[in-house]
Amino acid sequence: xxxxxxxxxxxxxxxxxxxxxxxxxxxxxxxxxxxxxxxxxxxxxxxxxxxxxxxxxxxxxxxxxxxxxxxxxxxxxxxxxxxxxxxxxxxxxxxxxxxxxxxxxxxxxxxxxxxxxxxxxxxxxxxxxxxxxxxxxxxxxxxxxxxxxxxxxxxxxxxxxxxxxxxxxxxxxxxxxxxxxxxxxxxxxxxxxxxxxxxxxxxxxxxxxxxxxxxxxxxxxxxxxxxxxxxxxxxxxxxxxxxxxxxxxxxxxxxxxxxxxxxxxxxxxxxxxxxxxxxxxxx
Numbered sequence: 001x002x003x004x005x006x007x008x009x010x011x012x013x014x015x016x017x018x019x020x021x022x023x024x025x026x027x028x029x030x031x032x033x034x035x036x037x038x039x040x041x042x043x044x045x046x047x048x049x050x051x052x053x054x055x056x057x058x059x060x061x062x063x064x065x066x067x068x069x070x071x072x073x074x075x076x077x078x079x080x081x082x083x084x085x086x087x088x089x090x091x092x093x094x095x096x097x098x099x100x101x102x103x104x105x106x107x108x109x110x111x112x113x114x115x116x117x118x119x120x121x122x123x124x125x126x127x128x129x130x131x132x133x134x135x136x137x138x139x140x141x142x143x144x145x146x147x148x149x150x151x152x153x154x155x156x157x158x159x160x161x162x163x164x165x166x167x168x169x170x171x172x173x174x175x176x177x178x179x180x181x182x183x184x185x186x187x188x189x190x191x192x193x194x195x196x197x198x199x200x201x202x203x204x205x206x207x208x209x210x211x212x213x214x215x216x217x218x219x220x221x222x223x224x225x226x227x228x229x230x231x232x233x234x235x236x237x238x239x240x241x242x243x244x245x246x247x248x249x250x251x252x253x254x255x256x257x258x259x260x261x262x263x264x265x266x267x268x269x270x271x272x273x274x275x276x277x278x279x280x281x282x283x
Contacts, residue, residue: 001111003170007032007074007083009100011042014117015089017145020046021174022087023070030083032074039073046071049146080108085170087139089117092242097121098129105130113163115139119239120186120246123156133158137167140187141176143235151176152187185250186243194243198259200228204279205261211279229279233272241266 004027008019011033019031019042033039050067053059072079077100080086086108088100097116104114113135116126127136138154151171155164164180171178181187186194200214209217215227232240241263247256265271265278272278 001084001113001166003084003166004028005030005083005085007080007086008089009033009077009086009104010089010091010117011039012089013045014141014143014145015087016042016045017049017143018087018089018117018141019071020049020067020146021176023067025174026070028070028072030072030074030079032077032079034075036073036075039075043068043071043073077103078107080104080112083108083112085113085115087115087117089141092119092121092239094121094125097126101126101136102129105132113137113166115167117141120190120243122185122250123154123159123183127156127158134160135163137163138181138183138187139167139171140181140189142189149175149177150189151178152181152189153178154181154183154187156183186247190243191247194240194247195256197228197232197240198244198256198262201232201259201262201279204229205259233278233280233282235272236274237262237270237272237278238266 006022006027007030008015008022009032011031019029023029031039031042033042047068050059050064054061054064086104088097090096090100097118101114114130115137116123117140118138119140123136123138127133130136133156136156137159140152140154142148142150153164153167168178203209203214204211211229215229218224218227241258244256244258248258269275270277273282276282
């Protein structure tokens with residue numbers, strides 16, 4: 001199948017990044033969200049990123065305009081009737097995702113492949129709500145999408161080999177490095193990352209050290225570019241909590257139990273950078 005049109009559902013940080021790299025790779029891209037203000041904000045983020053690339057000399061003004069010309073804003077899932085490939089990048093919630101996939105299954109053309117950017121939820125379960133489970137796959141980009149090279153590609157139980165191959169080829173067209181991962185809670189990235197973040201939060205909770213000291217240890221001692229608590233704030237503490245809950249429920253192992261301090265911060269509305277406060281305070 002020759003993919004020409006991609007729809008990205010969710011115009012937030014992840015969705016706008018995916019739309020940018022897809023349009024940059026030459027695809028016509030529908031950027032969809034539930035409100036016009038959301039898709040316009042997503043387009044604003046993309047424009048800002050491209051402008052920065054022009055200022056750095058990595059992109060010409062003509063190339064920037066060409067990328068923007070390939071983007072179409074959408075607030076109606078029915079626009080998926082035009083798509084060859086759909087990438088869902090909405091909130092990490094199974095009920096929301098399955099509702100979207102049920103609708104996509106009805107409106108997308110029969111050849112269309114449905115991918116989820118989920119960072120932890122089972123692809124097999126998402127695929128089960130459609131009549132095309134063999135055409136459903138996980139395509140987990142890393143944040144920030146325009147910068148990070150990795151894409152975890154996750155096969156569901158019924159994902160067809162040719163669908164996997166096409167998704168891998170598509171990732172490479174977007175200048176990403178695809179890695180094949182099986183359908184387990186958290187896949188590889190978050191199964192390894194989130195318990196480390198959770199343990200860092202336990203270190204704060206048990207007053208082993210301050211957030212600043214913990215981050216400094218991991219940056220200077222382990223050569224991490226960013227400390228785990230800064231990273232947690234960047235990801236969103238609500239997202240971290242949700243992924244830990246998915247891991248805890250999926251494996252039934254106490255080592256994945258979310259730290260009580262993480263729960264407390266989320267209940268307080270301290271969600272990290274996006275809310276202005278997490279382990280650090282942001283202006």
